[in-house]
Amino acid sequence: MRTIGIIGGGQLGRMLAMAAARLNFRTIILEPQVDCPAAQVANSQIVAAYDDPTALERLAAECDVVTYEFENVPVDAAERLSRSLPVFPPPKALEVSQDRVTEKQFLNGCGIETARFHAIDSQADLEQALADFSGKGVLKTRRLGYDGKGQRVFKDATDDATGAYAALGGVPSILESFVPFEREISIIAARGIDGTISCYDPAENIHRNGILHTSTVPASINGATAEAARLAATAVLTALGYVGVIGMEFFVLADGTLIANEIAPRVHNSGHWTEAACVVSQFEQHIRAISGLALADGSKHSGCIMQNLIGDDIDDLPVWLAKPNAMIHLYGKTEARPGRKMGHVTWLA
Numbered sequence: 001m002r003t004i005g006i007i008g009g010g011q012l013g014r015m016l017a018m019a020a021a022r023l024n025f026r027t028i029i030l031e032p033q034v035d036c037p038a039a040q041v042a043n044s045q046i047v048a049a050y051d052d053p054t055a056l057e058r059l060a061a062e063c064d065v066v067t068y069e070f071e072n073v074p075v076d077a078a079e080r081l082s083r084s085l086p087v088f089p090p091p092k093a094l095e096v097s098q099d100r101v102t103e104k105q106f107l108n109g110c111g112i113e114t115a116r117f118h119a120i121d122s123q124a125d126l127e128q129a130l131a132d133f134s135g136k137g138v139l140k141t142r143r144l145g146y147d148g149k150g151q152r153v154f155k156d157a158t159d160d161a162t163g164a165y166a167a168l169g170g171v172p173s174i175l176e177s178f179v180p181f182e183r184e185i186s187i188i189a190a191r192g193i194d195g196t197i198s199c200y201d202p203a204e205n206i207h208r209n210g211i212l213h214t215s216t217v218p219a220s221i222n223g224a225t226a227e228a229a230r231l232a233a234t235a236v237l238t239a240l241g242y243v244g245v246i247g248m249e250f251f252v253l254a255d256g257t258l259i260a261n262e263i264a265p266r267v268h269n270s271g272h273w274t275e276a277a278c279v280v281s282q283f284e285q286h287i288r289a290i291s292g293l294a295l296a297d298g299s300k301h302s303g304c305i306m307q308n309l310i311g312d313d314i315d316d317l318p319v320w321l322a323k324p325n326a327m328i329h330l331y332g333k334t335e336a337r338p339g340r341k342m343g344h345v346t347w348l349a
């Protein structure tokens with residue numbers, strides 16, 4: 001039996017560890033928080049910071065391959081590990097996705113359209129960039145933003161930008177042009193060690209307060225738009241020499257054109273539906289990819305809707321339990337803080 005190291009102990013690590021166990025792999029979680037969601041179902045946990053040198057040495061000694069469940073793993077730690085054993089997805093994918101400017105430059109370099117953007121390093125940069133975009137745009141920190149945190153939307157030229165750069169922390173930022181999208185979709189795709197690529201169907205996503213609320217499959221898009229999403233994901237996976245599952249988010253314009261928003265070099269919340277509506281979920285697909293097993297084809301047997309259970313939503317559990325054709329997945333978190341992802345439910349259409 002072989003051992004997979006997973007950096008990060010959240011719900012994504014938990015679902016990866018569960019999928020790994022079904023294929024006879026052992027898992028070791030590297031995570032500073034004791035009794036984290038992933039460690040509850042894994043074989044063991046190394047309780048240490050993600051860049052702790054001793055912990056990384058132990059992980060390298062005890063594992064056959066290392067993966068991660070979030071994109072803010074320190075690139076140095078991933079590169080250091082990759083000198084001793086395979087680290088999948090490749091550390092280059094972390095580097096590209098950790099900085100919104102680098103990410104957009106990379107996507108544009110792959111021939112994939114993104115929002116127009118300016119790098120912002122001062123209030124003066126911001127004012128100049130807003131003038132270029134007729135006062136409209138979305139200001140985001142370049143690094144460490146998630147679930148809509150570290151963002152400010154400028155709706156029109158009357159929106160006062162005074163102090164906006166400092167309000168976001170005065171850190172390197174990006175102003176993106178405002179994309180007048182009709183809907184948002186994402187695609188989950190995988191690339192194996194042998195270069196085989198497999199894509200799931202695109203999902204249509206609705207966000208509430210910057211957090212994913214529902215993913216619906218099939219998305220209300222035509223075949224050409226779905227194919228464009230598959231081609232974009234394929235281009236990204238190939239350019240990175242990627243191994244594992246990737247999540248890629250897009251805005252869809254009224255004419256069906258796709259504008260890429262971001263890539264996540266890991267299993268993705270908008271792919272949780274695959275657990276209920278596909279024979280092989282994104283979690284198993286990732287484990288298959290990084291361990292050199294054959295990929296599944298990614299086809300679905302049902303349409304479905306996945307809804308996140310956030311904070312107090314967990315109180316509605318009896319309602320979900322009574323719902324026909326609904327699969328519930330809880331993450332083992334004891335405290336239901338506002339905005340915290342406690343679980344999800346997927347019901348087949």
Ligand code: AMP
Nearest residue numbers: 115138147148176177178179207210261
């Ligand atoms: P992000 O953190 O980049 O995923 O952004 C969170 C959400 O904000 C997205 O899912 C969109 O709903 C919205 N958003 C982000 N960037 C833009 C943009 N450039 N134009 C319009 N809406 C955006």
